[in-house]
Amino acid sequence: MPLAIGPKMRYLYERARRIDVKSVIERAKEVHAEHGKAVPTTVVDMLWSAGKHDVAFQDYVDFDFAILNRAERATFMTHPVSMQLAARYSQPEGRKVFEDKIAFNRRFADYIEREWMVVTEDNAAEVQAFAERLGTVIAKVPVSHMGLGVRRYHAADVTDWAEFHAKLLADGEILLEEVIAQHDELAAVCPGTVNTTRIVAFFDGTDVHILAATQKFGRGQVSDQMSFGGFYTMLDPDTGRAMSAGYDSHGHVHETHPDTGYRIADLQLPHYDQAIDLIKRAAREVPEVQYAGWDVVVTADGADLVEGNWGAGVYENKPSVSGIRTGHKPRYRQAIGF
Numbered sequence: 001m002p003l004a005i006g007p008k009m010r011y012l013y014e015r016a017r018r019i020d021v022k023s024v025i026e027r028a029k030e031v032h033a034e035h036g037k038a039v040p041t042t043v044v045d046m047l048w049s050a051g052k053h054d055v056a057f058q059d060y061v062d063f064d065f066a067i068l069n070r071a072e073r074a075t076f077m078t079h080p081v082s083m084q085l086a087a088r089y090s091q092p093e094g095r096k097v098f099e100d101k102i103a104f105n106r107r108f109a110d111y112i113e114r115e116w117m118v119v120t121e122d123n124a125a126e127v128q129a130f131a132e133r134l135g136t137v138i139a140k141v142p143v144s145h146m147g148l149g150v151r152r153y154h155a156a157d158v159t160d161w162a163e164f165h166a167k168l169l170a171d172g173e174i175l176l177e178e179v180i181a182q183h184d185e186l187a188a189v190c191p192g193t194v195n196t197t198r199i200v201a202f203f204d205g206t207d208v209h210i211l212a213a214t215q216k217f218g219r220g221q222v223s224d225q226m227s228f229g230g231f232y233t234m235l236d237p238d239t240g241r242a243m244s245a246g247y248d249s250h251g252h253v254h255e256t257h258p259d260t261g262y263r264i265a266d267l268q269l270p271h272y273d274q275a276i277d278l279i280k281r282a283a284r285e286v287p288e289v290q291y292a293g294w295d296v297v298v299t300a301d302g303a304d305l306v307e308g309n310w311g312a313g314v315y316e317n318k319p320s321v322s323g324i325r326t327g328h329k330p331r332y333r334q335a336i337g338f
């Protein structure tokens, strides 16, 4: 079935309206630096790929389209295509649960191992007790964008609990969570950040299909997101084995983790089957959201669900790093039927 023309046309219109010539040229220069392709040719190819094949400029750069032929390019998932799937396969009622981290934790309580609490006007004493018992807590802005609403606080640093409590409220950081205890293998790669696994799944009403799996790695900061210096590698969606070295959207490639020396391509994610099993159950909970990107953390004896994203982004193979010139789109197509 072809994808809905409505959202697609709207997206194209929005994109045309906002085409940032400077940013296309900047990205074409990155492509030139990396692959030696002439800037003007690349600009034309990027615009053509965007308009004709739903390839965002950043996808073009990240997935090395400059060195791929037409048939190879067609196997890569891209952000515009993912947006169309999200628009088609999620309803507003369901999205609400995913957009609010408190609503999500409540709805998915059965899949969440860590402790958590909500900061309210009158619970400074409770916040103090929670933080002092756990030592360190993660504070989240429940409805946030760009992944920047996550902070880490140590109880030992707090001198005035009334002030700390008031500050959390004022900054909207009202969801407090226990720090997830990740599996030793993940701690061996990067102990200072909880390294999440992104699993994209599609629920067709009967079965849940696993479309792609990605292992993200932090750099010691609170979050493993790229805005905090994080990077990723794709995992074989059937086995949880790393497919290559790590990389990010800023042109960095990491054969080994810069802070620990762990060889990224050697990772076999432990308990991968348990993580998949958790997602296969979770993906049925809110049938109004059939297509989603789930963040989970593999722990000593299973997996802990962090969040679900109905507007899932795209993580793909990077051919210049992995040597793999095929993306995940055929797998998406087969499961979803587009």
Ligand SMILES: Nc1ncnc2c1ncn2[C@@H]1O[C@H](COP(=O)(O)OP(=O)(O)OP(=O)(O)O)[C@@H](O)[C@H]1O
Pocket (backbone or CB within 6 Å): 114, 138, 140, 144, 145, 146, 147, 148, 149, 150, 177, 178, 179, 180, 193, 194, 195, 196, 218, 222, 223, 224, 225, 295, 306, 307, 309
């Ligand atoms: N309870 C936790 N314990 C330890 N680390 C956490 C915890 N929750 C989140 N993190 C870290 O912070 C990262 C971001 O958290 P989360 O997925 O909740 O938000 P986000 O992806 O930044 O938000 P959004 O995509 O909604 O803007 C995680 O990938 C993980 O590295």
Ligand SMILES: [Mg+2]
Pocket (backbone or CB within 6 Å): 295, 307
């Ligand atoms: Mg996340």
